[in-house]
Amino acid sequence: RKEVEQDPGPFNVPEGATVAFNCTYSNSASQSFFWYRQDCRKEPKLLMSVYSSGNEDGRFTAQLNRASQYISLLIRDSKLSDSATYLCVVNRGSTLGRLYFGRGTQLTVWP
Amino acid sequence: DTAVSQTPKYLVTQMGNDKSIKCEQNLGHDTMYWYKQDSKKFLKIMFSYNNKELIINETVPNRFSPKSPDKAHLNLHINSLELGDSAVYFCASSQQLFSSYEQYFGPGTRLTVT
Numbered sequence: 001r002k003e004v005e006q007d008p009g010p011f012n013v014p015e016g017a018t019v020a021f022n023c024t025y026s027n028s029a030s031q032s033f034f035w036y037r038q039d040c041r042k043e044p045k046l047l048m049s050v051y052s053s054g055n056e057d058g059r060f061t062a063q064l065n066r067a068s069q070y071i072s073l074l075i076r077d078s079k080l081s082d083s084a085t086y087l088c089v090v091n092r093g094s095t096l097g098r099l100y101f102g103r104g105t106q107l108t109v110w111p
Numbered sequence: 112d113t114a115v116s117q118t119p120k121y122l123v124t125q126m127g128n129d130k131s132i133k134c135e136q137n138l139g140h141d142t143m144y145w146y147k148q149d150s151k152k153f154l155k156i157m158f159s160y161n162n163k164e165l166i167i168n169e170t171v172p173n174r175f176s177p178k179s180p181d182k183a184h185l186n187l188h189i190n191s192l193e194l195g196d197s198a199v200y201f202c203a204s205s206q207q208l209f210s211s212y213e214q215y216f217g218p219g220t221r222l223t224v225t
Contacts, residue, residue, distance in 0.1 A: 032211045043201055043216035044154065087154070091210035098167055099210055101154040 001026050006088050006102035013109055017078045021105045023071045023088030033064055035073050036087040038104060044087055047073075078109045114138050115217035117202050123223045124192055131188045132220045134202030142166075143185040144203040144214065145177060154201070160185055161208045192224045 006023045013019050025033075033050035048055065050062040050071055061074040071088055085104035092098055115136045124130055136143060144167075145157040159167040160179040174190040185202060202217040 034213075043218050045216070046213045049211075049213075085152070098156060098159070099214065103151065103153050 002102075003027060003092070003100035004088050004090050004102035006105050008103055008105060010106040010108060013078055013107070015078055015080060015109055015111055017109075018074065018076045019078060019107060020075075021073045021086055021088075021107075023073075023102055025069050025071070025088075025090040025100075027090070027092050028066075028069060030069075030090045030092060032091040032099075033062075033071055034089040034099075035060075035062060035071075036089050036101070038085045038087055040084075044101075047086070075107075078107075080109050080111060083107055083109050115202055115204055115215050117200075117217040117220050119220060120218060121221050121223075123225065125225055126192055126194060128192050129188070129190045130192060130222075131186055132200055132202075132222075134185045134187070134217055136183055136202075136204040136215070136217075138204055138206075138215060139183075140204040140206050140215075141182060142205045142208045142212075143179065143182070144205075145185065145187050146201040146203060146216075148199045148201060148219070150198070158185075158187075159208075166208060192222075194224050197222055197224045 035047040036044040037047045038044040050064045054063045059076045063072045085106045087104045088102040118133050142161045144159045148154045157171045158177045163179045176188045179185045199219045201219045203214040205212040205214045
């Protein structure tokens with residue numbers, strides 16, 4: 001079983017739509033959770049960390065459910081510039097610095 | 112003002128050759144990493160160094176040898192290149208070793224082995 005599983009999509013949504021991505025992780029000892037964004041043929045960049053109580057950054061909301069080992073990302077009022085691949089990233093609690101990346105969910109926002 | 116830079120950006124070479132990829136970060140970070148992103152887009156860690164010391168050495172063929180001359184540089188040398196080595200290689204850095212810190216990625220080196 002992979003460390004991090006994501007639905008690869010693609011998700012194709014109109015501007016202004018709300019879209020949600022989900023991710024599950026296999027290691028219950030994981031301590032740190034992130035969403036990274038990767039534009040086509042570019043490097044991944046941190047979008048936001050995910051905290052236990054859930055957190056919001058503008059139009060983006062991240063949730064963590066430790067019991068179900070499940071992470072989500074909600075994007076409200078989608079913009080064309082949100083088109084990218086969204087990577088769910090989890091550490092393995094016992095291994096310093098080692099992050100596990102999901103294969104990403106591809107989002108295309110159309111006008 | 113590039114934070115993490117890699118050279119070259121593109122590398123096309125034949126099977127059996129030896130090649131190197133260089134990485135530099137000007138963020139003052141202690142930890143640097145090499146990742147491989149294959150054609151299925153999975154990003155997998157290969158190595159990490161903390162203050163020039165090897166910390167993570169994932170199950171990678173020993174044809175791959177990282178070298179960190181100082182904490183701002185982490186190079187990757189690949190011997191006897193194979194077709195399966197074709198991928199995008201990303202260098203990254205983080206302030207410290209702990210995985211709660213954001214990792215900053217370089218622009219990637221697209222390696223094609225023919």
